[in-house]
Amino acid sequence: MMISPYPVATIFGVLIVALTIAAGLIWLERRLLALWQDRYGPNRVGPFGLFQVMADMIKIFFKEDWIPPFADKTIFVIAPAIIMVTVLMSFAVLPIAPGIVVSDLNVGVLFILAMSSLGVYSVALAGWSSDNKYSLLGALRAAAQMLSYEVFMGLSIMGVVLLAGSFNLVQIIDAQRGLWFVIPQFLGFVLFLIAGVAETRRLPFDLPEAESELVAGFHSEYSGMKFGMFFVGEYLGITLISSLIAILFLGGWLGPILPPIVWFLLKTFLLICFFILLRASLPRPRFDQLMTWGWKVMLPLAVANLLVTGAIVVATAQGRSF
């Protein structure tokens, strides 16, 4: 167990870095999308358009914080806070570098899965309390989608947990010293990647907010900073899933020459770029296709992966005692 010598500093450090990255992602996503669509994207405000985020923030802060008169006010206000809280809570167990982790939890993987399950409430309650048919449809879709994809999201990491013999994220990273889990667990990696995209409700799985059919889905009625919280929550979710993939499958901070934290941030950054590439290139599927894909293809694959991994672990562990 590694405990940081300055817990408060670590907490604030992780909070500030996570929120800054989430804000910066707004700029990064727009620039990268533009790059892949042969455009420039925001490049006027400040160097490379970096201050665009600041301008957007100022704008969003000064917007009227409007609550529709027909909405269920308490839940309407709480919903965007839930997504921020659950995602930021997950960051608490992420090991960023040796010794830099807010809480070195023994059941870190389970904690993150639990928190991402709780995130469904945010979306479902937001859609419900808006009292708007589009919001409600978006919320229904989000609830169904996230529940279905959570099932095999959990199962797809179990292979990693079996190989590492621990739910602790730090120990999972340590277990990858010889070989990153992306090689023995390639199927699990692919499954988790797809589930991760679905969990963060990103394109191509952004059916809850499909703007071509549902206005803006569950956040149709939100404006100002409450909308901003959904927005930042989504980018925090991307950061979380990317760093999680980096930790579980790509060896976290492990890597030659460069310092550990650089390796971790580099892997996370590349995965985030991959997420944005997904958005730039793929259309969204029909909802029934999404469900069929989840239950009939991904879930059996995840179960098969778990069974085979389990069998191999048991077979090779004859001499060892667990």
Added chain:
Amino acid sequence: MFSILQTMWNVFLHMFHRRVTVQYPEEKPYLAPRYRGRIILSRDPDGGERCVACYLCAAVCPVDCIALQATEDSSGRRYPEFFRINFSRCIFCGFCEDACPTYAIQLTPDFEMGEYHRPNLVYEKEDLLINGPGKYPGYNFWRVCGVQIGGKDKGESEREAAPADVHTLLP
């Protein structure tokens, strides 16, 4: 499945393509000479107004943004007393240019006419008149038309035969 990966790869390759955006205020786009932008009134090579105030442009204008009043000077030349184009209405269709019998009204490759106050978009004759002949350098309407004006009698136009003498039967 394979097509999904190929799509992603193709999109990724766009990273190395040239960007199509024109960085506008610094880098101006090329506008063709026949681009339909700000409307001007041109002059004859000798400096006189080409417009003969025939009202054809005002009649053809689909949004009624052209207003003018015809008048005549002492030599018999028709010209507009005032000529007003309301650019907040103009749709730059170019019909006025097509309708104009004297090449007076022309559209130019200039679109940068933003204003903070709407009334500033109403251009009067002194705003519209330019000092040159525009797209038709050699053309001088009053020198090729058969109309008699001060300083040019019948038969004195370019390529115009002398008027027939109706008092004789000889060819």
